[in-house]
Amino acid sequence: MYSSSENIERLISELADLPGVGRKSAGRLAYFIANSKKEKIDSLISSIKNVSENIKRCKICYTLSDGDVCQICSNANRNKKQIMVVENERDLFAYENVGEYKGVYHVLGGALSPLTGVGPNELKIKELMMRLKDDVDEVIIATNSSVEGETTATYLAKMIKPLNIKVTRIASGVPVGGDIENIDEVTLLRALNGRLVL
Amino acid sequence: MYSSSENIERLISELADLPGVGRKSAGRLAYFIANSKKEKIDSLISSIKNVSENIKRCKICYTLSDGDVCQICSNANRNKKQIMVVENERDLFAYENVGEYKGVYHVLGGALSPLTGVGPNELKIKELMMRLKDDVDEVIIATNSSVEGETTATYLAKMIKPLNIKVTRIASGVPVGGDIENIDEVTLLRALNGRLVL
Numbered sequence: 382m383y384s385s386s387e388n389i390e391r392l393i394s395e396l397a398d399l400p401g402v403g404r405k406s407a408g409r410l411a412y413f414i415a416n417s418k419k420e421k422i423d424s425l426i427s428s429i430k431n432v433s434e435n436i437k438r439c440k441i442c443y444t445l446s447d448g449d450v451c452q453i454c455s456n457a458n459r460n461k462k463q464i465m466v467v468e469n470e471r472d473l474f475a476y477e478n479v480g481e482y483k484g485v486y487h488v489l490g491g492a493l494s495p496l497t498g499v500g501p502n503e504l505k506i507k508e509l510m511m512r513l514k515d516d517v518d519e520v521i522i523a524t525n526s527s528v529e530g531e532t533t534a535t536y537l538a539k540m541i542k543p544l545n546i547k548v549t550r551i552a553s554g555v556p557v558g559g560d561i562e563n564i565d566e567v568t569l570l571r572a573l574n575g576r577l578v579l
Numbered sequence: 580m581y582s583s584s585e586n587i588e589r590l591i592s593e594l595a596d597l598p599g600v601g602r603k604s605a606g607r608l609a610y611f612i613a614n615s616k617k618e619k620i621d622s623l624i625s626s627i628k629n630v631s632e633n634i635k636r637c638k639i640c641y642t643l644s645d646g647d648v649c650q651i652c653s654n655a656n657r658n659k660k661q662i663m664v665v666e667n668e669r670d671l672f673a674y675e676n677v678g679e680y681k682g683v684y685h686v687l688g689g690a691l692s693p694l695t696g697v698g699p700n701e702l703k704i705k706e707l708m709m710r711l712k713d714d715v716d717e718v719i720i721a722t723n724s725s726v727e728g729e730t731t732a733t734y735l736a737k738m739i740k741p742l743n744i745k746v747t748r749i750a751s752g753v754p755v756g757g758d759i760e761n762i763d764e765v766t767l768l769r770a771l772n773g774r775l776v777l
Binding site for chain 1: 582583584585586587589590593594597598599600602604606607608609610611612613615617620621622623624626627628629630631632633634637640642643644645649650651652667668669671672675676684
């Protein structure tokens, strides 16, 4: 395939390698970059550089952080006695977008998966247990509802319950706006078993 | 809205400003950048920088180019006697992706739009007419089928025909895979009027 410029062609290839970016949107982005003011692109570049070079893991919850402790763990308004356990920082981001949750998080770095060799030692489970030595009221397990996520949830519940800390699991059921006729049987069964009294 | 890191939050905002990137995909990209090897991101940054700082306009066809003359205009295998006129470099990219066209291009930089004050002098029309002084067999007008694109096509055809150069317009009709019942009446009429003998 030809292009009028090697530099543009190279940029399109690199952009198309990013998650969720196809060749067509890569093209649109590349032409946008070529036509934008240099200052605007410099500012974008410096943001990318900042994240790529300076980001680390929070030493409390293991999410991405600017300093040793992330903005959430160091926020005095967040309830440190309520810990939501998520698989990764994208799940944390999704819950932060909702904006309702006022507790803190713990990022496992994945889910248990015996088939691909991810055992308890590959995840930040030891680190979670250490945090539970402090005064904690509730651990909310928000791993995915995949097989791995459910296995992890069951494993964690079994570890935490003996400590007399309340362990909860986010609800599983019909998504809001979802059409019951199109939803798989396992989800429908979950929704039935998890029904609430009105 | 909170995030665990100000750097990530800033990057997400800047990425979400790009065309076709929503807040959700900006989040996915930012976390990908945070978790990628520094070398990979450095290479992406240098591609962006290259395009932002070094790209210019080809002095023949006015598309984006690395040097004074673009890769297409300087390619000896392209037919310089066939010129496809497009509104912008994204349209050129779309036709290059098809891969079939072996002629060269002329990028107008927009379409005539009296309402928004885009007249012939705002577009590279004078420059196109200059090119037609050389030996040219055909000018293919590939402006959009919007009102502005059609106006531009009519205007160009009127200018070029007296030069005894063949002027053609890309076909307009039902898109391949398109459902006739869902297609607007103007397009259906065009498709009927432009019917081909089988």
